[in-house]
Amino acid sequence: MTRTGVTRPDPAAPPGDSPNLRRLRTALALSGTGQWLSVGALTAMAGVLARDDAPLDRAPAIGLVLALLLAPAVLLAPLVPVVGRLDRRTVLVAADLVRLVLLVSVPLVDAQVWTAVAAFLVGLAALPWTTVVTTTAPALAGAEHAEHARTAALRTVFGAAPVAGVLFAVLSLVADAVAGAATRADLVLYVTAAVFLASAIAVVTLGDLPRGADPVPSPLALLFRNGSAAGLAVLGLALAGGAIVAVAQVEAVTLGAGNPGYGSVLAGLAIGVAFGAFEGPRVLAVFSRVRLLGLAVPAGALLLLVLALVHNLVVVVFLAGFFGVAAGIAWSAARSVVPERIGHLRSAALVGALVAVAVLPPVAAAVGTHRVNDDYVFTGAQAVLLTGAVLAALLGLVALRRLDDRRGIPLVPDLAAALRGERYTPPLEEASRPLRPAERGVFVAFEGGEGAGKTTQARLAAIWLRDHGYDVVTTHEPGATKIGMRLRAMLLDRDTTGLSPRAETLLYAADRADHVANVILPAMARGAIVVSDRFVDSSLAYQGYGRKQPVEDIAKLNGWATQGLVPDLTVLLMVQPEAGLRRLPAPADRIESEPAEFHERVRDGFLALAEAEPDRYLVLDASRPQSELSRQIQDRIREILPDPVPAAAEDVTSTFPAITD
Numbered sequence: 001m002t003r004t005g006v007t008r009p010d011p012a013a014p015p016g017d018s019p020n021l022r023r024l025r026t027a028l029a030l031s032g033t034g035q036w037l038s039v040g041a042l043t044a045m046a047g048v049l050a051r052d053d054a055p056l057d058r059a060p061a062i063g064l065v066l067a068l069l070l071a072p073a074v075l076l077a078p079l080v081p082v083v084g085r086l087d088r089r090t091v092l093v094a095a096d097l098v099r100l101v102l103l104v105s106v107p108l109v110d111a112q113v114w115t116a117v118a119a120f121l122v123g124l125a126a127l128p129w130t131t132v133v134t135t136t137a138p139a140l141a142g143a144e145h146a147e148h149a150r151t152a153a154l155r156t157v158f159g160a161a162p163v164a165g166v167l168f169a170v171l172s173l174v175a176d177a178v179a180g181a182a183t184r185a186d187l188v189l190y191v192t193a194a195v196f197l198a199s200a201i202a203v204v205t206l207g208d209l210p211r212g213a214d215p216v217p218s219p220l221a222l223l224f225r226n227g228s229a230a231g232l233a234v235l236g237l238a239l240a241g242g243a244i245v246a247v248a249q250v251e252a253v254t255l256g257a258g259n260p261g262y263g264s265v266l267a268g269l270a271i272g273v274a275f276g277a278f279e280g281p282r283v284l285a286v287f288s289r290v291r292l293l294g295l296a297v298p299a300g301a302l303l304l305l306v307l308a309l310v311h312n313l314v315v316v317v318f319l320a321g322f323f324g325v326a327a328g329i330a331w332s333a334a335r336s337v338v339p340e341r342i343g344h345l346r347s348a349a350l351v352g353a354l355v356a357v358a359v360l361p362p363v364a365a366a367v368g369t370h371r372v373n374d375d376y377v378f379t380g381a382q383a384v385l386l387t388g389a390v391l392a393a394l395l396g397l398v399a400l401r402r403l404d405d406r407r408g409i410p411l412v413p414d415l416a417a418a419l420r421g422e423r424y425t426p427p428l429e430e431a432s433r434p435l436r437p438a439e440r441g442v443f444v445a446f447e448g449g450e451g452a453g454k455t456t457q458a459r460l461a462a463i464w465l466r467d468h469g470y471d472v473v474t475t476h477e478p479g480a481t482k483i484g485m486r487l488r489a490m491l492l493d494r495d496t497t498g499l500s501p502r503a504e505t506l507l508y509a510a511d512r513a514d515h516v517a518n519v520i521l522p523a524m525a526r527g528a529i530v531v532s533d534r535f536v537d538s539s540l541a542y543q544g545y546g547r548k549q550p551v552e553d554i555a556k557l558n559g560w561a562t563q564g565l566v567p568d569l570t571v572l573l574m575v576q577p578e579a580g581l582r583r584l585p586a587p588a589d590r591i592e593s594e595p596a597e598f599h600e601r602v603r604d605g606f607l608a609l610a611e612a613e614p615d616r617y618l619v620l621d622a623s624r625p626q627s628e629l630s631r632q633i634q635d636r637i638r639e640i641l642p643d644p645v646p647a648a649a650e651d652v653t654s655t656f657p658a659i660t661d
Contacts, residue, residue, distance in 0.1 A: 030199035036164030063361025088209035096200035169263030236395030242356025243388030272324020287418035297396025300326035308385035441524030448573035451580030545605025
């Protein structure tokens with residue numbers, strides 16, 4: 001305490017932390033542990049109830065329980081905002097107590113059908129806790145620290161998975177020692193119920209919690225509406241990881257390890273995912289996140305391929321752990337590659353896992369067991385794992401081909417340099433050559449919402465190009481010419497009122513027409529590299545998506561105004577609108593002063609444009625360090641740079657002349 005009686009903040013506490021937020025994370029850790037434990041407890045019960053069947057014949061019942069646990073998160077997620085309008089503490093306590101009662105009832109009823117129904121209801125009761133991560137924790141931390149609180153909540157949820165995996169394995173060992181075959185799953189169910197009781201008690205101790213919840217679109221709709229190459233990679237690994245979980249129990253029973261072996265596989269997988277997601281990318285901090293994603297998926301597929309062919313439980317557990325590391329790295333890298341599509345990535349993971357656990361166990365049972373020779377037996381579970389490995393590898397390769405941000409740079413030297421903590425940079429003359437005559441210049445446009453850092457990155461790119469001896473022209477819109485300066489004053493002055501959206505669009509097109517005719521085309525005609533802060537895509541995003549005007553009509557108008565000129569590369573810097581606007585100095589201009597909904601539409605518009613032409617765009621998370629962004633931009637610009645020696649010089653000399661600085 002200070003002499004004035006004011007409590008000093010704890011310097012070691014996370015930003016925006018508070019006692020109520022810490023208690024909330026405790027409750028979230030307990031609830032998360034219980035939910036992860038439910039996966040093992042309910043599937044173990046399904047296996048016990050089918051104990052008279054051969055191990056592979058139990059697979060459909062286990063897969064059904066897993067599918068029903070996941071189904072509410074995939075099919076009923078839009079119900080979350082409805083629940084969020086109710087008293088938050090009451091809803092969370094009720095959710096924990098409902099799960100407690102359901103888990104206690106499963107061994108008492110002792111029926112396969114009720115176990116499946118209870119699994120669905122347990123998954124449904126977990127939905128209200130989604131609002132804790134998405135809304136409650138950020139609201140308690142305050143607007144300034146909302147994102148940090150959301151990340152901490154997510155880490156708490158997923159960090160509980162390894163704890164639950166180890167606890168399940170230990171409880172299974174104890175149950176095997178003290179219980180009969182018919183009651184070995186009961187202990188885990190009762191302990192899981194006790195964890196939910198502890199979670200309910202922790203929630204009761206919380207102070208007032210804010211109401212409301214963000215809209216949650218259906219994962220199925222989000223998956224197909226906002227597809228991305230990174231989402232394909234996550235989908236592939238989710239299918240592969242789902243395959244491991246779907247057949248882990250029958251494989252453990254086949255190997256004579258029972259539920260303790262099953263718990264060991266789950267624990268290994270969970271520990272690997274947590275390590276890969278939280279620590280993996282730091283090992284290759286300077287390596288391209290896109291390439292890291294592209295490498296992690298095939299690596300996970302290869303590990304799964306080996307796992308499918310092994311009949312040793314210890315090796316299987318370790319391989320499951322290493323697969324988890326690859327999956328965690330891929331997830332972390334995917335979030336870095338498309339941070340604005342995190343909802344899509346979660347949808348891909350959920351849908352992939354649901355498809356795997358619903359479809360693959362019946363396939364494993366149908367394939368059955370086949371003796372290859374006297375020493376080796378091939379099972380349906382192995383066939384399922386091989387299928388998951390192939391799907392993951394194919395989807396990962398497709399993602400890498402579509403996303404690779406260092407084309408023309410060899411992979412092995414790039415990876416070797418990253419392992420040394422260095423960034424591999426080939427000599428400029430070794431970079432990929434353009435598919436255009438050297439006499440024709442290069443046009444690079446920088447786009448993005450307010451406060452994304454376009455001007456800074458455009459300036460740094462121009463400096464880097466000049467340092468390598470290129471003739472560079474830096475420009476911007478609106479206002480790059482004398483006429484443009486007058487138009488800029490009208491367009492951005494807050495005193496300009498009553499300007500209709502069509503008039504605004506025409507004024508921007510007029511500025512752009514003069515800009516292209518008097519600045520860009522003359523520079524490109526002499527072979528210069530033009531770096532522009534904004535171009536046509538800004539009109540499509542702001543006047544089209546933002547003002548809700550026909551994007552096609554605006555594109556036709558600007559096509560005529562620019563004489564059909566299209567940038568060779570468009571660097572799109574993405575930032576959350578509220579974060580970007582906070583970066584801007586006051587006072588705001590006429591466009592910056594638009595409401596948040598306008599800037600959200602602009603952001604969505606830029607993303608839609610980038611998805612329509614992925615080869616022309618480089619989409620980057622503007623919240624990342626400036627130096628990382630600059631390196632990625634430089635790597636991509638290398639691909640389109642002209643040969644520094646004009647083709648005419650080679651025609652005259654018939655040799656490649658020496659170049660000196």
